[in-house]
Amino acid sequence: MIEIRNITKSYDSTVVVDAVTLTLRRGGITSIIGPNGAGKSTLLSIIARLIPTDKGTVMVDGLDVARTAGEVLARRLSILRQDNHMTTRLTVRDLVAFGRYPYNKGRPTAQDQEHINKALAYLGLEDLGGRFLDELSGGQRQRAFVAMVLCQDTDYMLFDEPLNNLDIRHAVAMMKLLRDAARDFGKTVVVVLHDVNFASCYSDQIIVMRDGKLFLQGPPSEIIRPDTLQQTYGCPFEVHDLGGDRIAVYYA
Amino acid sequence: MKLFILALMVTLAAAIVSLFVGVSDVSLSALFSGEADEKMLMVFAVSRLPRTIALVLAGAGMAVAGTIMQMLARNRFAEPSTAGTVESASLGMLVVLLLAPDLPVMMKMLVASTFALAGTSLFLLILQRVPLRSPILVPLIGLMLGGVISACTTFFAYRFDLMQAMGAWTSGDFSTVLQGRYEVLWIAFVLTVASYVAADRFTVAGMGQDFATNLGLHYGRVLAFGLVVVSMVTASVVVTAGILPFIGLIVPNLVSIVMGDKLRHTLPWIALSGAALVLVCDIVGRTVNAPFEVPAGSVLGVIGSLFFLNMLLRRRLRAA
Incomplete structure (x- = not known):
């Protein structure tokens, strides 16, 4: 279990992550979505102790990431940043x-x-x-x-936009791989995604961030809805049910 | 492994040649047949052997120091003479010469190391602050920093009438290496071996701070250790022979092109090639204009700057 308590991070006077508190249970895929500059990548990096937080704590299975020895954490939690x-x-x-x-x-x-x-x-x-x-x-x-x-x-695997640079075939293969890792090996996978539909089809849980704050948290059925997506991204959305998956259409 | 033994043999051959090149007549057959007179034995023990050992230790040490610098700065062009390290060590030497000229070589080396450590840390600090849009900026910053530091050195050397003395000990010249004056280089040797023990750590650190942290490496500690190695190796070479430019640039890059950067595999090659290159440069310097000597550092400077230029141009081509 990853417990994020009151995490706040600012650069100069800009608050990038604003008092985020949330709990990620063990197992499954959790996607973090949100517009550019919502603080998704920063939050992910703070969870993985790559960036120190200004305020708050992150506990992974009861270990405070800011205080636990690096080599101990490296056997429990891994991260891949983008670029x-x-x-x-x-x-x-x-x-x-x-x-x-x-x-x-x-x-x-x-x-x-x-x-x-x-x-x-x-x-x-x-x-x-x-x-x-x-x-x-x-x-x-x-x-x-x-x-x-x-x-x-590691039990926890964090990926920041893992689908970057991948073509459609490899992007789908990557998400399937992460899903298998979660299902078959009991891994907890957290991914920052840009593509709402990848998040919709492969996640067990979706976290929505906006302006550095936690905006919504829930299963795809609760999050992938025209009204919530519109509030998140600020543009019109349609959501269709296709073969059991919720597909967002935003090519207005 | 077979290839490595072959390379070892070649380097050994160069070392043996180095032992028997010089004005004074010292020959292998005379040494072994016992026909060597006292003078020959003395020249061999006091001058030739120390010189060859110094060449090997300095070459291997500087090549490894260059590799570590490239890992820490995460830049192919970084090495002690493009990172302000050498210039800082020279400034330290000058300070010793001014304030406490009678210090033993060991203490001189430690003072020069402290200056080198400060200068190299300053270089890395600047790198952290400056947004790096091009890899070529890194050596440029290092060269500028080195320029500023050596300007200070020159100013004080000029003021205190030490220009000539300074010229003599910064020229990368091994002709002054004698028994009793090169032994600090064994410290460089110990540090070179220690770097090999920590090879995997340096490779992981070279992947960048994020990767290193993810893999549980204490990045700060490795950085500090690397800086100490680079500074002390550079200082011990500067104190005994002077400046050996570009060796930390040429050797690591050539080895990297052929074998990659997994230091556990490549560091022995880097150390060996560094030793061989300095040996050869010194032999060339001793023979082109015999009985006079061209300092090994100058020969290296010619080869090194051509190599550096070639690297810059190839980068440009690849980027275009």
Whole structure:
């Protein structure tokens, strides 16, 4: 369980995250949606202790992320931010192998190799294992980063816009993968998404942020509605029921 | 592994050549057959052997320091001579020369290290503050910072009539290396080995602070350790031989192009190639204009600046 209490963060005089309090239960996929500048990415980074908070606390399974040793948290919670620019020249396999760093401090065991192979296979990267990251396309690189996080094998996995750079086939595959991870392995997945319909079709729960505040929290059936979406994004929406999924149409 | 042993043999061969190049006649056969006279033995033990050891330790140390700098600054162009480290160490040397010229070499090295540490930390602080729109900005900032620091050094050296002395000890010249005056370089060696032990940490730190934190690495500690290594290695080289420019740029980049940046694999190659390159530059410097010497640092400067230019141009092409 992730308990977020009264998290506030401001840069200069701009409040980016404003007194957010919410609880994320174990298991399932939670999507965070909202317009640009709503504070989604900042909140995610604060949860993963990448950015210090000004006020409030984040507890992961009872551990305060600001005070718990980094290596302890690294075995419970992982995060992938967006726009990962890496100057280090690593092969895909070496990058993914570093996902095991919290466990082996750089000395992979046979068990670690198994994790690495599995993660590569999940993301269809078996053939690219020996390639350097700077020789890959944006989408392949994004998949390699996700494979590294999978390899880290933590109970909580946080992704900031994981569908960036991915084409439709790979975007769908990525969301299915995250759903399987949640269903089959009991992982708790939190994703920041831009595409409302991906959030609608794959999430167990949706969190809506607006102006740095928590605006709404609930299952897709409660959130993906014309009135709430309109209030969130400030433009007209239609919502259709298609084969059990709620699909928002906003191409007015 | 086989390749590494081959490279080791080549470097060893260069080291042996280095032992027997020079004005005074010292030959391998004479040393082994016992025909060597006392003078020959003395030249070998007091001058030749220390010089070759110094070349190896300085070359390996500076190449590894360059690699660490590139990981910490997350920039391919960063190395002690493009990050203000070398200039700061030189300023430290000047301060010692002015205030306490009789300090033992070890203390001189520690003072120079402290200055180098301060200068390099300042460089990293500036990097954090400046919005970096282009990777080329990083070495530019470092070169400017180095320029400002060495301007201070020159000013005081000029005022106190130390310009000539300064010129002598900043030229990257190994001809002055004698027994009893190079031993601080063993500290560089210890730090080079320590860097290898921490190789995975430096690789993870090089992935960036977010990745490092996610993987549970204490980024600040690795940064501090890296800075200490870079500063002390640079200072010990500056104190014994002078400035060896670009070695931390050429070697890590070439190794990276061929083998990538997984330091657990590449650091031994980087150290070995650094040693070999400095050995070769020193041999070239000793033979092109014999019996006079061109400092190894100058030979490196020529090779290094050409390499640096080539790198900048290739970057431009790739970006375009």
